[in-house]
Amino acid sequence: MKVWFLGTGTSQGIPVIGCNDPVCLSEDPRDKRLRVSILIQWDDYSYVIDCGPDFRQQMLTSKSHKLDGILFTHEHADHTAGLDDIRPFFFRQGDIPIYAHKRVLTELEKRFDYIFEQENKYPGAPSVKEHEVKNNENFTLGNKTVIPVNIMHGNLQVFGYRIDDFAYLTDVKAVEAEEREKLKGLKVMVVSALREAEHPTHFNLDEALAFIEELKPEKAYLTHISHLMGFHAEVQNKLPENVFLAYDNLQITL
Ligand SMILES: [Zn+2]
Numbered sequence: 233m234k235v236w237f238l239g240t241g242t243s244q245g246i247p248v249i250g251c252n253d254p255v256c257l258s259e260d261p262r263d264k265r266l267r268v269s270i271l272i273q274w275d276d277y278s279y280v281i282d283c284g285p286d287f288r289q290q291m292l293t294s295k296s297h298k299l300d301g302i303l304f305t306h307e308h309a310d311h312t313a314g315l316d317d318i319r320p321f322f323f324r325q326g327d328i329p330i331y332a333h334k335r336v337l338t339e340l341e342k343r344f345d346y347i348f349e350q351e352n353k354y355p356g357a358p359s360v361k362e363h364e365v366k367n368n369e370n371f372t373l374g375n376k377t378v379i380p381v382n383i384m385h386g387n388l389q390v391f392g393y394r395i396d397d398f399a400y401l402t403d404v405k406a407v408e409a410e411e412r413e414k415l416k417g418l419k420v421m422v423v424s425a426l427r428e429a430e431h432p433t434h435f436n437l438d439e440a441l442a443f444i445e446e447l448k449p450e451k452a453y454l455t456h457i458s459h460l461m462g463f464h465a466e467v468q469n470k471l472p473e474n475v476f477l478a479y480d481n482l483q484i485t486l
Contacts, residue, residue: 233274233398235420237482238290241265242426242434242458243310245286255459262464262479266290267310268402268456270422272395277374279303281393281400287314293481301329301373303365305402306390307339315344315360322358331363331371331378333391365391381414383407386433394418398486402456404435404443412447419486421449422478424456437461444475453478 239245246265247256255263267284271294278296280287281303291299299321305311318328332340341348346357353359365371367382373395381392385403392401397419401407404424407415415421425440434456435443444452454471455478461467468477 233272233396233486235398235422235484235486236271236273236294237453237455237478237480238269238271238280238294239266239284239286240455240457240478240480240482241267242456243267243308246457246459248459251459253459255461255463258463260464262477263459264480265457266480268424269311270400271296272398274376275374277376279373281305282311282402283314283318284310285313288317291317291320298325299328301331301363303373303378303391303393304330304332304336304340305392306333306385306388307336308403311403312336312340312343315340315347316358318360319356319358327359327361329361329363331365331373333366333389334364335389337362337364367391379414381407382411388433396486398422399449403433404440405431405433407443415447415449418447418449420451420453420484421447422453422455425454425461426456427458427460428462429460437467441472441475444472450474451476453482453484 266286269282272279277300279301283302365380370377379394383390383392383404384406390403400422402424425437426434428437430436452475
């Protein structure tokens, strides 16, 4: 299985528009972060987790020809706003499967009503095939089983996803004990860490590191990073040896 970090930034991306913070002005390509998403590929399958406003650019950079589906973590715009740009995939493949909590599907129907329109649909609009994700109900993608993991983003429920020994958790602030059980024995865990200072709805760096320390994946990658986290190179130097700051276009193989 190959995992490609398409975007590793928080909701505004880095650089933030009009921002003169040194991290936003950094020349290091690892300090430039699109909105969070990953591409997961194995055999002939290609899936993305989340589809934010940078989706088009991410699909161009990854030279993706085919998309077997989109798994949504939650409905916030930095994770969903790119849905219209599935059009090239839809024109070639037909309805694109999407996987999400019922609440998220309802939100997408509201925001992208023309995609879900049944009568008099504009011929250029894409279509999707909805799959409801329920906690404690594993589902299948291609020949693999996906385990949804319930996590909390402040008061908002978010799905993390485990596939084999890999798990992807973004926009995390709290994970209940029974959900942590689903995250034992991982080779790679991706978890969000916004910045050093505390935040009401996101793990900060210390909280993410404590979570990693408890669950003991072989390796952990941090994502959903704000410009307030600091320069990639400096922060990476301070991390434990099995923890890495992810960066855009980092690719790992499991
Ligand atoms: Zn987010």
